[in-house]
Amino acid sequence: MSRLENLTVLGAGVLGGQIAWHSAFNGKTVVVYDIAQDAIERCRTAHDQYADIYLSELGASQVDISAARNRLRFTTDLAEAVAHADLVIEAVPEIPEVKSAVYQEMAGLLSPDILIATNSSTFLPSDFASDTGRPEQFCALHFGNGIWAMNFAELMAHPGTSRATLTQVGEFAVEIGMVPIPVLKEQNGYIVNTWFVPLVNAAQTLVTNGIATPEDVDRTFMIGGRAVGPLGMLDMVGMKTAYDVLVFWGRESSDAQMSANADYIKEHFLDKGLLGVRTGKGYYEYPDPAYARPGFLDAPHISAVADIVSLMLPE
Ligand code: NAD
Numbered sequence: 001m002s003r004l005e006n007l008t009v010l011g012a013g014v015l016g017g018q019i020a021w022h023s024a025f026n027g028k029t030v031v032v033y034d035i036a037q038d039a040i041e042r043c044r045t046a047h048d049q050y051a052d053i054y055l056s057e058l059g060a061s062q063v064d065i066s067a068a069r070n071r072l073r074f075t076t077d078l079a080e081a082v083a084h085a086d087l088v089i090e091a092v093p094e095i096p097e098v099k100s101a102v103y104q105e106m107a108g109l110l111s112p113d114i115l116i117a118t119n120s121s122t123f124l125p126s127d128f129a130s131d132t133g134r135p136e137q138f139c140a141l142h143f144g145n146g147i148w149a150m151n152f153a154e155l156m157a158h159p160g161t162s163r164a165t166l167t168q169v170g171e172f173a174v175e176i177g178m179v180p181i182p183v184l185k186e187q188n189g190y191i192v193n194t195w196f197v198p199l200v201n202a203a204q205t206l207v208t209n210g211i212a213t214p215e216d217v218d219r220t221f222m223i224g225g226r227a228v229g230p231l232g233m234l235d236m237v238g239m240k241t242a243y244d245v246l247v248f249w250g251r252e253s254s255d256a257q258m259s260a261n262a263d264y265i266k267e268h269f270l271d272k273g274l275l276g277v278r279t280g281k282g283y284y285e286y287p288d289p290a291y292a293r294p295g296f297l298d299a300p301h302i303s304a305v306a307d308i309v310s311l312m313l314p315e
Contacts, residue, residue, distance in 0.1 A: 004171070006084050010090045028175075119142055159186075223297050
């Protein structure tokens with residue numbers, strides 16, 4: 001058993017909320033920290049939804065759910081949040097300045113033996129190791145969205161991470177039911193985001209450039225057996241995180257199309273308060289998104305061809 005029984009999660013958003021809930025469900029004592037009280041309220045609401053999922057899909061009992069709730073605390077006070085931590089998992093926005101500032105602020109508050117892991121989607125542990133003030137006790141542990149079903153966790157070191165840290169954090173991952181995936185060298189995006197980000201970016205390009213409707217982009221991916229398409233996946237990721245990733249990497253790699261995709265997401269979603277599944281609307285409306293309804297992937301009636309042609313050749 002690892003010695004990491006007390007977890008603090010920084011950031012009560014989409015992923016922080018899931019990591020916290022899943023860890024508490026698997027017996028860890030968890031403190032969730034966020035700078036925003038309303039984010040904590042949204043996290044509590046998300047936990048109610050996760051409770052339903054764990055009851056209906058994972059065979060959890062009401063006793064299990066109450067025990068998970070009893071192991072969770074929430075705070076907007078960083079010092080209080082980390083006071084009893086063994087492990088801190090950082091899940092604040094995918095903006096390097098924000099992450100660096102949080103690590104620097106936390107560095108003076110942590111007792112010496114506390115370990116830190118970043119859940120960043122696309123940055124390297126090397127980018128923040130010195131900010132933590134304890135580089136040998138820092139690595140990445142990257143979770144997938146829908147943690148209860150996507151139960152892998154990518155483990156990635158930077159050159160200064162100690163073997164003991166990787167061992168403890170890897171054991172923690174196993175204890176909460178994850179399949180640990182070792183990333184053998186530092187890589188922006190680990191394994192999964194090395195292919196996932198280009199996939200959703202390519203899908204977004206088709207929409208940004210008016211090549212296809214969002215529904216048809218997803219149909220081409222889903223026909224043949226996949227449960228959700230890349231634009232449905234963007235709704236799950238959340239538009240804010242998708243925007244942060246595209247805006248940073250568009251600028252960093254001088255990729256004008258990626259930057260245009262970020263602008264599209266800002267104009268069509270962020271500026272309208274549409275953040276995806278979390279707010280009930282993104283490309284699709286939730287619950288009960290159109291792509292999950294019967295008929296979405298069926299061959300239409302022959303009379304529908306006229307409408308299809310009108311989309312291609314507007315009158
Ligand atoms: P999110 O926008 O849903 O949540 C981020 C939370 O951090 C918000 O609640 C915000 O109020 C809070 N926050 C902002 N500044 C803060 C600060 N200084 N201190 C504490 N909290 C602060 O973001 P998310 O999608 O949960 O992403 C969080 C991290 O997890 C990012 O690094 C992202 O790349 C990564 N991640 C996201 C996904 C995904 O599918 N969304 C998957 C894997 C990893």
